[in-house]
Amino acid sequence: MATTALTGFSMMSLLSLGYLTWDMMSPNQVENGPDQTFGDRPPVPQPPHIIFIMTDDQGFNDIGYHSSDIRTPALDKLAADGVKLESYYIQPICTPSRSQLITGRYQIHTGLQHSIIRPRQPNCLPFDQVTLPQRLQELGYATHMVGKWHLGFYKKECLPTRRGFDTYFGSLTGSVNYYTYDSCDGPGMCGFDLHEGESVAWGQGGKYSTHLYTQRVRKILATHDPHSQPLFIFLSFQAVHTPLQSPREYIYPYRGLGNVARRKYAAMVSAVDEAVRNITYALRKYDYYQNSVIIFSTDNGGQPLSGGSNWPLRGRKGTYWEGGVRGLGFVHSPLLRKKRRVSKALVHITDWYPTLVALAGGNESLTEGVDGGSLQKGYGIWNTAIQATIRAGDWKLLTGDPGYGDWTPPQMLPGFPGSWWNLERHTEPRKSVWLFNISGDPYERFDLSEQRPDVVKQLLARLVYYNRTAVPVRYPSEDLRADPHLNGGAWVPWVGDEEEDSWDSFYQKKNKDWKKKLKLSKSSKGLKKIATHAAAFFAAAETKCNATHNTSLCSATLGGSVYIQVMANASGHWLTCKKQLPTGPVQVFTMKREKVTMQEALRNRTEFFIHNGTFKITNVEKNDSENIFHIWIIIFVAVGVLVIVVMISSCIFWGVRRRKKSGSGN
Numbered sequence: 331m332a333t334t335a336l337t338g339f340s341m342m343s344l345l346s347l348g349y350l351t352w353d354m355m356s357p358n359q360v361e362n363g364p365d366q367t368f369g370d371r372p373p374v375p376q377p378p379h380i381i382f383i384m385t386d387d388q389g390f391n392d393i394g395y396h397s398s399d400i401r402t403p404a405l406d407k408l409a410a411d412g413v414k415l416e417s418y419y420i421q422p423i424c425t426p427s428r429s430q431l432i433t434g435r436y437q438i439h440t441g442l443q444h445s446i447i448r449p450r451q452p453n454c455l456p457f458d459q460v461t462l463p464q465r466l467q468e469l470g471y472a473t474h475m476v477g478k479w480h481l482g483f484y485k486k487e488c489l490p491t492r493r494g495f496d497t498y499f500g501s502l503t504g505s506v507n508y509y510t511y512d513s514c515d516g517p518g519m520c521g522f523d524l525h526e527g528e529s530v531a532w533g534q535g536g537k538y539s540t541h542l543y544t545q546r547v548r549k550i551l552a553t554h555d556p557h558s559q560p561l562f563i564f565l566s567f568q569a570v571h572t573p574l575q576s577p578r579e580y581i582y583p584y585r586g587l588g589n590v591a592r593r594k595y596a597a598m599v600s601a602v603d604e605a606v607r608n609i610t611y612a613l614r615k616y617d618y619y620q621n622s623v624i625i626f627s628t629d630n631g632g633q634p635l636s637g638g639s640n641w642p643l644r645g646r647k648g649t650y651w652e653g654g655v656r657g658l659g660f661v662h663s664p665l666l667r668k669k670r671r672v673s674k675a676l677v678h679i680t681d682w683y684p685t686l687v688a689l690a691g692g693n694e695s696l697t698e699g700v701d702g703g704s705l706q707k708g709y710g711i712w713n714t715a716i717q718a719t720i721r722a723g724d725w726k727l728l729t730g731d732p733g734y735g736d737w738t739p740p741q742m743l744p745g746f747p748g749s750w751w752n753l754e755r756h757t758e759p760r761k762s763v764w765l766f767n768i769s770g771d772p773y774e775r776f777d778l779s780e781q782r783p784d785v786v787k788q789l790l791a792r793l794v795y796y797n798r799t800a801v802p803v804r805y806p807s808e809d810l811r812a813d814p815h816l817n818g819g820a821w822v823p824w825v826g827d828e829e830e831d832s833w834d835s836f837y838q839k840k841n842k843d844w845k846k847k848l849k850l851s852k853s854s855k856g857l858k859k860i861a862t863h864a865a866a867f868f869a870a871a872e873t874k875c876n877a878t879h880n881t882s883l884c885s886a887t888l889g890g891s892v893y894i895q896v897m898a899n900a901s902g903h904w905l906t907c908k909k910q911l912p913t914g915p916v917q918v919f920t921m922k923r924e925k926v927t928m929q930e931a932l933r934n935r936t937e938f939f940i941h942n943g944t945f946k947i948t949n950v951e952k953n954d955s956e957n958i959f960h961i962w963i964i965i966f967v968a969v970g971v972l973v974i975v976v977m978i979s980s981c982i983f984w985g986v987r988r989r990k991k992s993g994s995g996n
Contacts, residue, residue, distance in 0.1 A: 377469070377690045378665060379561040379622040381613070382682070384431075385602055385658075386424065386478060386571040387647060389632020391639040392599055393658055399587060400596045404607035405660075408624060412662030414672045417768075419721060420630055420657035420679045422648050422733070424480050424504055427629040427679055428566075432481065432493070433459040434683025434700035438797065441804030447482045449503045449515040449821055450808035454482020455493060462683050463494030465697075466562045469690045472496055474550050476543045477566030480504045484812065486823045491527055495564070499526055499546050501539075503821055506568060508539045508575040513821055521814025521821045530820045538577055540569050540598075544605040548612045556618045560690065565609070570598040572636045577601070595637025623663040623689065627679065630654065634738040641739050644774040649733025650719040652726075652774055674769075676721060678702070714762040720789050720796075724769040727779075727789040729762055737773065765789075 394402035395409060421427040425446040426437040432455065437443040440456050447453050455461070463473040475495040482488045483502040490498035501523045506513040511524040511534075524531045534542065547565055554561055580597035587593040606626075613619040631654040632638025633647040645651025659677070684697040717730030765779035765786050779786050811824045 376557070376621065377471075377560045378663070379556065379613075379618045380466075380471075380563070380625070380686055380689070381609070381622060382431075382562075382564050382625045382627070382686075383606060383609075384428075384477075384564070384566045385626075385628045386566075386568055387630065387633055387636070387638060388570050388599065388602075388628040388658055389634075389638040389640040389646075390643050390653065390656060390658060391641045392570070392595070392632055394603075396658075397639070399584075399592070400599050401583070402599060402603040404603045404610065405626065408606070408610065408626070408662040409660040411669055412624075412660050412666060412671075413669070415659035415661070415677050416672055417674045418627070418657050418659035418677045418679075419655055420628065422630050422650060422654035424629050428479075428481055429455055430678075430680045430701075431627075431682055432461045432463075434462065434680050434697065434702065435459065436680060436701040436796065438800035439701060441801050443800070444803045444805045446504055447480065448808060449513065450519070450810070450812035451482070452484040452806050452809045452812075452825055453804055454484060454488030456804070457487060461494040462686060463562060463564070465494075465683075465687050465692060466690055467494055467496075468696070469560075469687070469692050471560045471562045471690060472554060473562045473564075474498075475564045475566065476500055476546045476550075477539075477564075478504070478568045478571075479566070483821070483823055484809070484825050485827055485829075486528060487827055489528055489823065497527065497550075499531070500543065500566065501525070501568060505571055505573075506539070507573060508568070509536060511535045511539070519813060521817070522819055523821045530818070530822060532820075538575075538601070540567060540576075540601045540605050543567060544608055547609055551609075551612045551616045551618060554616075556616060556621070561618070562686075562690075567602055567605070569602050570595055570638070572633075574598065574637060589637070591635075591637035592639075593637075620664050623661065623665065625682070626658070626660050626662075627682075628658045630657070639738065642737065642773050644737050645733060645735050646738070649735065650717065650728050651732055651735050652768070652772065654733065655719065676723075714790075718793055720793055721768065722789060722792060724767050725785050725789060726766045726768045726774075727786060727793075728764040728766075729790075729793070731762075732764070 391397045392400055393409075394400060394406040395414070421430060421437065423446055426442055429435075429437060429440055429442045433440060440459060442455075463471075463475070466473055473495045474497045475490045476498075477500040479490055479498075479500060479502045481493075486492060489502075490500075501511065501513065502525060503513040503515070503523050506523045511522055512520050513523040514520040522530065522532070522535070524534055526534070537545075543565065547563060550561075550563060574591060574594040576594060576597040580600045581593060583600070584593045584596045587596060610619070610624070613622055613624075631643075631645065631647045631649070632640050634640070635646075638647070640646060640653030640656075643651070643653040643656060645653035647654055649655075657679070680700065681702045683700050684702050687696050714729040717732070719726065719728045719732065763779045763786060764774075764777050765782060766774045766776065767778060768774075809824070812821070814821055817824055
């Protein structure tokens with residue numbers, strides 16, 4: 331079966347996507363299901379094994395067959411003997427690309443179109459999406475994932491093992507230390523992030539992640555019977571994302587590179603190349619190779635500030651220029667009839683879902699619903715202030731702010747003069763529409779939007795066509811319950827599966843001023859230290875809350891008339907509010923959901939949570955005299971300390987004077 335399937339795969343230029351004859355104004359063929367080339371195949375015993383390898387932040391110029399300064403012999407050989415994808419498109423940042431691979435849906439259809447999923451956000455891949463590994467499980471595949479997830483983990487239902495993978499080993503957040511597996515989401519917000527299935531893999535740290543993940547893939551291959559069940563492995567390297575870390579032996583061959591960041595980055599790429607070589611060797615050793623398909627892809631463009639290079643393409647990671655969205659990709663398989671080819675057919679990362687399902691023997695019913703400036707400048711069709719881009723045939727249209735748009739040669743990576751960064755940046759600050767013929771102008775230097783308004787109108791209409799089915803952005807506010815310090819020191823799910831979600835349907839701008847946040851955080855810690863009565867509790871249904879986005883003022887029914895003062899975290903700012911509580915009963919729970927009395931909560935200073943935020947009581951006062959008493963104690967202690975300091979200083983001063991006098995007398 332595999333041979334027949336891959337024959338059709340090869341004849342249709344690339345996995346039967348048929349982009350060579352795509353009509354620019356008709357719906358995307360991938361959205362209508364896989365090509366009929368996969369139909370009417372003779373029955374065969376077993377589908378091919380699928381090994382999907384993804385790297386993180388690897389730029390267009392960061393592979394041997396595109397680059398002169400990075401050596402990747404294993405990747406070069408696999409690509410040379412397979413099909414190189416030279417018009418392969420991905421998303422400009424991590425989470426959207428990974429979500430599109432796993433769901434086959436554009437990010438506008440999953441609500442993940444805005445940004446990445448932050449570690450503290452109660453957000454993940456929508457539960458109503460049937461994932462690629464779930465479809466492959468239905469078709470009889472054993473499914474395994476190794477490496478970076480970055481699709482949310484606030485509930486256990488979000489974890490890879492709940493989204494179609496039989497096993498999982500890797501990190502859940504977006505960036506971790508390659509040796510310690512510590513992951514930080516701002517100053518002081520760090521935790522361990524290496525997981526085995528749904529448990530924290532505490533004992534696995536210390537080994538370089540590229541090697542650790544490769545070792546796990548080889549173990550999977552060694553313990554699985556290739557002739558009894560087809561295998562799908564998604565190997566998602568964290569390399570070559572920052573931090574720039576690699577064993578020394580990989581840096582030595584690049585000692586001639588003058589730029590330190592580029593040198594370390596190249597070493598990390600070489601470690602990935604060696605890992606792919608070792609995995610390919612294992613495929614041969616354990617008898618998978620002859621019936622296997624290896625797919626290589628990066629998740630977004632490279633970041634020149636961190637050693638990456640997209641030269642000669644324009645732009646970088648996080649932008650809609652070619653350097654941000656045109657990815658490295660190739661397919662290698664002994665089953666290919668036409669090998670050693672370079673394909674310039676348009677391919678998008680969403681296309682893998684229907685293609686691989688069809689390759690695994692699935693029919694079209696399993697891929698139903700997948701997606702394989704001024705308004706005047708948009709000709710009344712599209713608001714060009716919206717950041718968007720579309721590629722159709724030879725043409726590429728950009729609207730809004732595409733992002734940083736320089737062409738950065740590799741020898742000029744982070745070390746060249748800062749003024750050079752602005753050479754071609756913001757040259758047209760009021761412009762909101764660009765049109766390029768990518769086939770004739772792959773480096774996006776000649777804007778044709780004024781010369782070809784007909785093409786602009788057609789592509790704007792295509793944007794409207796796709797946007798009509800867009801869903802609201804899923805970008806909820808950060809949840810303080812995610813703090814690793816509250817969860818045993820690791821990044822783990824923190825919301826119970828029975829707890830209802832309350833998504834923010836709009837984007838709330840994130841405060842990126844870390845110095846200000848850190849200062850405010852320190853001041854809040856100071857308030858906690860001088861608090862006379864500290865307590866915390868989880869208020870159940872009896873708690874009445876009036877929530878405004880991430881700021882909440884709550885009143886709870888406690889016994890007696892009590893005043894409490896709470897601090898509520900709202901976009902990085904600590905607010906203080908005072909509320910009188912009515913009388914009546916209330917249920918109190920610890921962070922472990924253990925029921926306690928209010929007296930126990932006050933006495934033990936237990937932390938409490940409310941559905942839409944974390945609140946910490948800094949002062950519980952029953953009368954003014956008690957407050958005054960505590961203030962006098964603080965003043966008394968402060969005065970005492972001051973007196974002691976003065977006395978010690980005086981003693982030292984007079985002692986020095988006596989020595990000087992005695993010395994002069996001698």
